[in-house]
Every structure is written in structure tokens, then in C-alpha cells.
Amino acid sequence: MIENTKFQHRYNFAFIDESTKKEIRRKLLKAVAIPGYQCPYSSPEMPIARGWGTGGLHVTLAIIGREDIFKIIDQGSDASVNACNLRDFVQAMTGCRTTFDTTEATLIQTRHRITEEALTAEQVFVFQVPQPEPLRSVERYEYRTRQMHGEADYAKMWVSLYESFVRHGDILLGAGYPVRINGRYIMAPSPIPRWDIPNLHQAETLYLFGAGREKRLYAVPPHTTVEPLEFEDVRFHIEDFNGQVCNQTGYRKAFLDEIYSDDGSKQFVVNDSNFLDKLRAGEPIAPFVNAYIQQIES
């Protein structure tokens, strides 16, 4: 009797069918070839709602292999409900090993953070992106923003930075600070804190961005120039936390969360959960080094 193995598994490896994966990979290649350019893609249906990380998941599932070790973080935490659910899903659909350890992972998916530990050429880093269009805040029509990107017509974006300075005395774009990629496209780095922006610049790692709801993929390949928009006399800077340190470890060269106690007092703690665990256990750490972090006194 001929055995039909096709229907023994309910899903294809990594859930998405192979031809759709191919389509996503082709678009990723295009995105890598034109750093910072938003490449439209099919954004197939997933068993989670758009807006909950489908774009990141598409990228992850299109490129994951059986040997990959997968890590997923949500706002720096391996333990958030969203991260746990997506981790379980990827694990169930691929059988891949998962980890919390940033250095052990080969494929990392994230929402709103880059890890504190430096990423390597052996790793791929995938962002879930809610709003891929950096110009949306200054131009509501898609046909106009495409034209603006096509012609590198970014004056309006600059004016909005100028306005932010006029109103607040600083360029107060907290999360999702616009960056110029490879001297050409302005890109939304997804809502990561300013703290993470310098770590996109001339990195070792391939950074991939997926926006499922908006059906866009884009990329920052390794060793790409990534410049935050800044004026000659009003410069980009990272969060400074007013000299606060992590109240659990005394560490200060990491992005800190503000925690409010029941008595209303404010405390700070390292946001990256795996980094915090390592600090507390006294394990060796290999954090990102950049000019902005170096300026902070330890």
C-alpha cells in the first residue's frame, strides 16, 4: 500500500506553506538589497490577529530552520503573555528549541526593544512593526508618502522635528525616532527607545522588520549606516534616566524601566529580562558598546 504522508502533519513546517514562504523570502531579499525601503508583501492570514505581531511572525516563520534556537521578547521581557504565546506557537509549529539566553539564540523576534547584549553576525533579529511609515505623522495619504520616499522629499519630517524642538525644547520623539538608512531612506525603527537606535548603526547582525497589518517588510543589513535625524545644533541623544541606577543590580548602562511602588515612590530596574537575570546571577555579559552609552559614567 502506498502511504500518503502528506496529511500526517496538520501543518507545514513553520505553519506557512512553502510557496508563501518563498514569496516572503523574495521580498526580504529585496528589502535587504534596498536598505530602509518598505517592500510590500502578501501578509498571509495567521491564527493571530493582525496587529499582534503577525509581521514579525511572518518573517520568523519564513526564515526559521530546524536547527535554529528561537528567542522572543516583548518590550524586553521573555515572560510577557504575548511573548509566551508566540514562543509556544513557533515551538509547536517548528519543533525548534527556544531559549531566554540572548547569546545562545540564533533567531530573535522582538517587540519594542533591542537586547542589551550585543548581537552577532550569526544571529538574525526580527522586529514586529505596528506602523512602518515614518512619514505618516506628517502625511496621511499613502500615495503621497510613497512619492516623498521616491524623491527623498523629507522636508516635512524635518519640520516636525523642528516643531518638536520649538514646543518642548528638545526633539521629543520617544519611541520610533526616525532614522536615515544608508544615506537614503528615512525609516521607522519600530517603536524602540532612543537607547536602542545607535545599536542599529554598522551592526554585525541582520535586522529584519515585518509590519503585518500594513503589509510591509524592510531591512537594515549588517554594516549599514543608520543615522538618527538631527540638526547641526540640536543633536540626537539617548534617554539618560537622570543618573538613576537599577535598584536590583546597581547597573546603569542599560535601558531602565520605571517601577512605581505601592507607596508611590519610583524605582528603576533593567528592562531587558535576560540581561537582568544574568546581572543578578553574576554571569558574564557582552553588552552593546556605542558612543552614547560610553558617555554614561559607570
Added chain:
Amino acid sequence: MNNGNHHNGAATAGGVGPAGIAGAGDNQWLLRVRNLTKIYGEPGPRTLELTGPEFSSNICPDTDSIVACAEVSFDLYPGEVLGIVGESGSGKSTVVKLLYFDLGKTAGSALLYPYDQGQTNMLEASGQQKRRIRNHLMGMVYQNPRDGLNFHFSSGGNIAEKLIMAGQLHVGGIRERASQLLEKTEIPVRRLDDTPATFSGGMQQRVQIAKAIANNPPLLFLDEVTTGLDVSVQARVLDLIRELQQELGIAMIVVSHDLSVIRMLTDRTLVMKNGRIVESGLTDQILQDPQHAYTQLLVSSLL
């Protein structure tokens, strides 16, 4: 990239023609427009024949297409002020909007001397080139301030947009130049960081003017800039335009349905009706001795 308060573009001073034209002789035109035509809808073979002042209509009876303007030709010289006058719907705004690239042409050419020495039809330039021309060589003041200004930005931010497009990325330099421009257009500098939404109509028009001249363009379009204003406010804006014109020597195309505005500002005038030019000449002559029946009507209504 620029730092400090330098700015690009053809600088003009004291009535001397724009830098790009120096040495080209006194008779060198700044802008040469030929056969400029804009038709909405599908024109038929006889659309142009069957429309115009003789038919008192700009709607083609064959195809219902609308001839907003057709076969408009003229030259404009450096520092000259040209008026376009005519009743509402005669095609005045269409002409300046085509030249400022707000609209796409159906046919025709426009040569601007500082752009490629007037060798290339700017209406067929790439989007990027058009943006450059628009930013360095032209300025526009619209009838409705909302068309020329972003009310979500401060007045300084609105001016900054032009300066940034010219490569100015120094906030201090931007603010210095924007303050200068506000002063020039008689707006209190302390309003620099206020949005024009909170300004009076006359002030909004003056912010538009400040923005339009930010990069010292050799050419300025003014489309019914005083139409929505009170008479007393109107006079102040007109005075300002005249002063700036004398000080900076900018060539201007002034569009108005109001002959008194035309009389006050312009050297030469085109009279339009149903999308066509029906008469052109020195403004004084046209006002004293109008040839075309339509112009006679306009002039008599002024008196």
C-alpha cells in the same frame, strides 16, 4: 550641507535682476510661456475651436470637457510685475497653478531662465527637479492661507520648510532667518512659534509671503492674495507686496479679479475670459483705453 544662516537660490538686491540672468542682456526674459493649456475631461478634435470668448463658454459642446485655460502665451522679464485679470472662472488661477506645478498641463511649455538657461520645458521636468525649481526659483501665495500654510506647524516651522529644503539644518540659523522674514513682512517676531491658525487673515497672508520669499526666488506668484481681506487690511498687504517688490526686485505674477489691485501693483496685464487671453498690454494703457469689449466692461465697472 549649510550651516549658519546662509541660503541658496538666486539672490536679488535693489532692483537688479536675479543672479542667474546677469550678463544675459537687458532683454533676457525670466519666464517664457507658450501655448499653456489645461483641459479637464477628454477633449475632442474641435474642443479648442468651439470654446473661448466668442462662445462665452469654456465647455466643449462636443465632449463636455472644460477648457480651464488654452493657448496662453507671454513673456515675463526680471523684476517685472504682470497682472492677470478676469472674471471668476476665466482661468487665472489655473495659469499660475500650472506654472507652480500644482496642476499638470494638457499642453504647452514654460521656460524659466535660471533653470537650465531656459533651454528646457520645466513643465516636463522630473518630480525632483520640479521640487527644486519650486523651492529655489519660485514662491506662491495662495488666496486661501490653508493652501500655502500648514496650520499644525508654527509660523516659523512653515518658513523652516522652505529653508530646510534648501539644505539649512541648523535650528539657530532657521530661527534667525525666519525672524528676519517675519520682520520684513511686518509680523511681530514674538509670534514666531505660534501657529498661523491664531493669526488674523492679513497676518496669515503675510506669513505666506514670508515663506514664499524665504529662499530669495526670482519669481513670485500671488493668487487673489487680498480677496478675503477687509479693505483696510487689504491696503496694508498690497503696500507690503509693493515694498518687497521694490526692495528685492522679484518678478511677480499677480492674479486678481479686482482691477484696483492690478492697477496698484502691476506693470503689464493680461485680460482673460473663458480660458483665453483676450487682451494684453501695459496696465495703464489697458485701464485708459481698453480695446476688447470685455475689458471695457471690466474697466467701466471699476469707475
